[in-house]
Amino acid sequence: MKIRKLTLIPFLLLVLGVPQLPSFAEEELPHAYPRIGVRTLFENERVYAWDVTWLPGISQPYHRHRYDLAAVYLRYGPIRITTLDGTENPQTPPFDIPRPFFQPAGVTHKEEMVRFPEDTPTRWAIMFDLKDVLGRRVDVIRGTEAAFPRSGAELAIDNERVLEWVHGWQEGQAGELMTYERDALQVFSEPGILEYTFASGVTLTEAYAVGDTRFIAAGTVRAERAVMGSPQAVTIELK
Secondary structure, eight states: OOHHHHHHHHHHHHHTOOOOOOSSSSGOOOOOOSTTTTEEEEEEESSSEEEEEOOTOOOOOOOOOOSEEEEEEEEEEEEEEEOSSSSSSOOOOOOOOSSSEEEETTTTTEEEEEOTTTTTTOOOOEEEEEOOOOOOOOOTTTTEEESSSOOOOOEESSSEEEEEEEEEBBBTOOOOEOOBBBBBBEEEEOOEEEEEEETSOOEEEEETTTTOEEEEOOTTTEEEEEEOOOEEEEEEEEE
């Protein structure tokens, strides 16, 4: 009896000891989010925003990241990343917080927290799926400064999709009026209270906790000043 190729190939792989790929096609895999441990923050015309925690004891599915991804890690925790052929990536050592991150679309794997004692921290991040839309950019309004670069801001990532800046505000330090030239995402890594003063003279005070996330539209003009604490954030400008 003739053996069909579809039957013979898995048999040969088994005999030769070659790992078999899962039976599903990449196109059939779910998108990375939503999943267990992921909370939806918001969606607009530029991004999907997700609050992501890797939870212990949760078996996660293989998935495919269908969008370019910009992110900010807010807590380190050990995770296991497994590719479709069953290969496990080696553990990365603890990293500094906050950790800006970028990943291009098309990555396929599964991510699971490594089981350790109960006091092992869980990894936590704010992640943004970047929609495939044209970026907006405006000119700096006369009499104001560009929001970025700014004094004390470190450029961590610069590619064709994003600029990611790590920066903070010092309590009591007065800020000048500035223009956000691009749509931007801001994730707070240290808490504090900020006061915003707009060109009209109107002021607004906002309190932020670690992990608070907001979208700032291109063309926003205001001065920023810390009135309590020394808040820190990662600001992601969208190209």
